[in-house]
Amino acid sequence: MSSARSRHEAPPADQPDGQAKNRQPRSVRVVLMALMIAMLLAMLDNMIVGTAMPTIVGELGGLSHLSWVVTAYTLATAASTPIWGKLGDMYGRKGIFLTSIVVFLIGSALSGMSQSMDQLIAFRAVQGLGAGGLMVGVMAIIGDLIPPRERGKYQGMMAGVMAVAMIGGPLVGGTLTDHLGWRWSFYINLPLGAIALAMVTAVLHLPKKRAEGRIDYVGAALLTIGIVSLVLITTWGGTEYAWGSGRIIGLGALGVVSLVAFVFVERKVSAPILPLHIFRNRNFSLVTVIGFLVGFVMFGSTTFLPLYQQTVQGASATNSGLLLLPMLLAMMAVSLIAGRVTTNTGKYKMFPVMGGALITVGLFLLAQMDTGTSRFTSGVYMAVLGAGMGFLMQMTMLIAQNSVEMKDMGVGSSSATLFRTIGGSFGVAIFGAIFTNQVTDTMTARLGDKGGSVVSGGAQMDPKSLAKxxxxxxxxxxxxVSSGTHHVFLWGAGISIIGFICAWFIKEIPLRGSEPKSEGSTPDTGSAAEATSAEKAAVSGA
Structure with a gap:
């Protein structure tokens, strides 16, 4: 049975299977619970803070720097993600993960004590630095502890964490702000983080590692510059600065030069921060592209769902998280089913294919919404999109981890996370530009030049302003707004077709921990199928 098989660690290379030591299943569950809390911290933070931002601005001032409260967090998270992954590979997963939790908690405490907007922005960057390590650490530790075949059973848990963050974040943030003050939007992280810290420290036991070489400081610096430049382009382009402005063009040139230099450096150093050889594996490269596209269409398009429902369908802004419930519940259910099927059969290629198809169909259906579409109909369309995301969100990570050797588990996990994050940044920026231009054009067409001036300061208008x-x-x-969301979802459907095509080229390599294949079946060159003997991570009870 698969449940019994998950209780055994893979034996070292010099030890027969029969001598494998038993894992304590209760301790595995405790560790997984701690990891889910850590993931919740990283994902929940932005959702909670978003609700509290009007109150924060009212007390601290600095309205002109409001966007940087979010941007600082996003930049630090994206830039630090690959570095955390590599440090975990070099020095051991547990210590680096605990460090990231501590950094996140320090950033949370300092953010709650901020006395000015500048302080809040700086401390949010510290928080984001820790969040990058939380996300990568969770994925990499699960990759160490649970063989890919057994890992499918826990996909529903990961999808559930995302749903809780997206639905509960705005509600919790509003409640804390109204009753305890906005500072508790940050202080709430401290008890949760302390629980995760204590549980991981007491129960998680992973083999210690020694660094195989010096840290690639030059590569880390070049990669950070490149990532920061790309994220700033997508954040500022078309909003703070025109796309053709000198600052945006300069950032683009800096990003390209930095990333080209990064590739050159990584080919020369002995311990690269992001080993380029992992991209030689076909499956890894394909799911990286798919992950980028999933982030692109998911974060880019779903940004406009609450706006459509609040503006066109008259939904309450305070319950914006609940508006996404059909999509998130479908994502959770499908992710859980896909994980169970993967565990029981070892088959997984069909899920990226089905996910790519459903995301394309879901986005196309959402593009059909207009001013007369009911909430029930839009909910059905969102459920189709959510089902597609459920097939892809965790499955792409599973395939990526199965495509790298155990020694590269950290950088493999961080690369998959990074490309999804970058995809989301590009999606929000590009779809935002499409939406804004379409809203302005439609207003101008209906009301003349005065209509376009109504939204000249931005295409998004809060419900209170709309009512006036x-x-x-x-x-x-x-x-x-209906026309703008139509174009956003239509473009999203077109772009998602690329991911659907990529999914067909994934080769179904046996998952580590799966039933042995018949003689003569050979894995892909560069795949991690032979790395099972290196899976020495063990969990023991206190």
């Missing part, structure tokens, strides 16, 4: 508009202007704006 004259009936004719309000009707025009509702049609404009």
């Amino acid at each position: 508009l004259p009936a004719m202007v309000k009707d025009a704006y509702m049609h404009a």
